[in-house]
Amino acid sequence: MASPRTGRPGRRPGPTETRERILACARRLFAEKGYDGASLRGIAREAEVDPALVHHFFGGKQGVFVAAMEFPIDPAVIVSRVAEVGSRDELGVALARTFLDVWEDPASRTPLLAVLRSAMTNERVATMMRQFVQATLLTPATETFRIPPIRIEAAIGQLIGVAMLRYVLGVEPIASATREELVELLAPTLQRHFDEV
Amino acid sequence: MASPRTGRPGRRPGPTETRERILACARRLFAEKGYDGASLRGIAREAEVDPALVHHFFGGKQGVFVAAMEFPIDPAVIVSRVAEVGSRDELGVALARTFLDVWEDPASRTPLLAVLRSAMTNERVATMMRQFVQATLLTPATETFRIPPIRIEAAIGQLIGVAMLRYVLGVEPIASATREELVELLAPTLQRHFDEV
Structure with missing residues (x-):
């Protein structure tokens, strides 16, 4: 599994922690901007990670949404x-x-x-x-x-x-x-x- | 409109007041006992009025429910x-x-x-x-x-x-x-x- 590149100094958060932070930011952005208005790039920026990492974890915006909403099926x-x-x-x-x-x-x-x-x-x-x-x-x-x-x-x-x-x-x-x-x-x-x- | 007979001493409540009291009791009884479990007689007893008055106001249990739930159509x-x-x-x-x-x-x-x-x-x-x-x-x-x-x-x-x-x-x-x-x-x-x- 790729390790997260946050670009921040200090302790490197583990993958689970990073995944949870991405999902928390995604939930906030989807609620604020709707599904159409939120972008994978925007979610990555909010979570302070590289967009490629969000893609790596969830495949794309649809996958982020499914995970963030705890949707049982894609x-x-x-x-x-x-x-x-x-x-x-x-x-x-x-x-x-x-x-x-x-x-x-x-x-x-x-x-x-x-x-x-x-x-x-x-x-x-x-x-x-x-x-x-x-x-x-x-x-x-x-x-x-x-x-x-x-x-x-x-x-x-x-x-x-x-x-x-x-x-x-x-x-x-x-x-x-x-x-x-x-x-x-x-x-x-x-x-x-x-x-x- | 028939005036309510509450069987209680003191000020006689007006029809609107009585109607509202019946509906409040009905809401409580329907929530406690379900639609099947609540009876027109039980609602009347709870509201301290004659069952005939409940019948006069609402036609029957179905009418009481429609009014109590503010159901827009019977x-x-x-x-x-x-x-x-x-x-x-x-x-x-x-x-x-x-x-x-x-x-x-x-x-x-x-x-x-x-x-x-x-x-x-x-x-x-x-x-x-x-x-x-x-x-x-x-x-x-x-x-x-x-x-x-x-x-x-x-x-x-x-x-x-x-x-x-x-x-x-x-x-x-x-x-x-x-x-x-x-x-x-x-x-x-x-x-x-x-x-x-």
Whole structure:
């Protein structure tokens, strides 16, 4: 692992310490400037490290955000996992399964719910999340699948709404339905949003 | 308007004062016992008034809850408005229009968002809301339209998720779409949930 070059005299902080300082600065900058307004260079300057080190630790701005927000999954992973399906007819099933994989696992559900709650009650978090989802999920998905953005959003809306009823409110019978029942219920709806009209 | 009979000596409180006292007691009881556990009789006893007076003011437990939570619309109104459509083929359009009518009006959107935010961050509010929605929206809708509850929930999930993306996160282009574009986008999806498979 590269050791941090802070350009400051005195004790050299260890990699973990430096990583944490970068994340703390990133959280502050993202909250102040939004996802679009904060840059990897700006975060590095704030943390008094070389931008190359931030890149080395996190791969890029998206990776810094995912780590800073303790986001359980990188949207790029979701897009590429859904893109693995061979035919366009199976996009609905692939998206339903990928979404449920993430939500059914408490280790990823808990931080996702935390982010969703913050976005609902804090305007700054809502702005950050909007810009992040736009840049890392909607734009790549639109380009990869050539589906109009509003239709991708309608599909994501279907999934988020069901997640709220199932995991937050616990409304029956959707709260106790099996994963496969949910895939059967939702996949054709998602597919309809993706099919040409 | 009937004057309240509190059965207590001293100054007779006016109707507004009594109404507010009933609502304060109702809020406390609903939070403590949930929607199902609180009764109109229990609320009346807590507020030291005759149950007939609570009935006179609010029509019933559902009405007390709607007023106590400052709910902008009684779910019974939504069910009966959607039920007004002549044919089952038009349920999707009717539900999309009715839902958007409520959300597009800031006077009802603001309190709805407040309830949604509380339900997402407070387990007791989530329980109250779950029981309330179950008793006043899901059960009547299932009986009126003879649609399996899980399908009604999938449709409500579609609408709630889109409301979050449009009104809370402000994700484009769904945030700036016209009401009619949204009806066109969502009505066929809702209808698909309602059609027999």
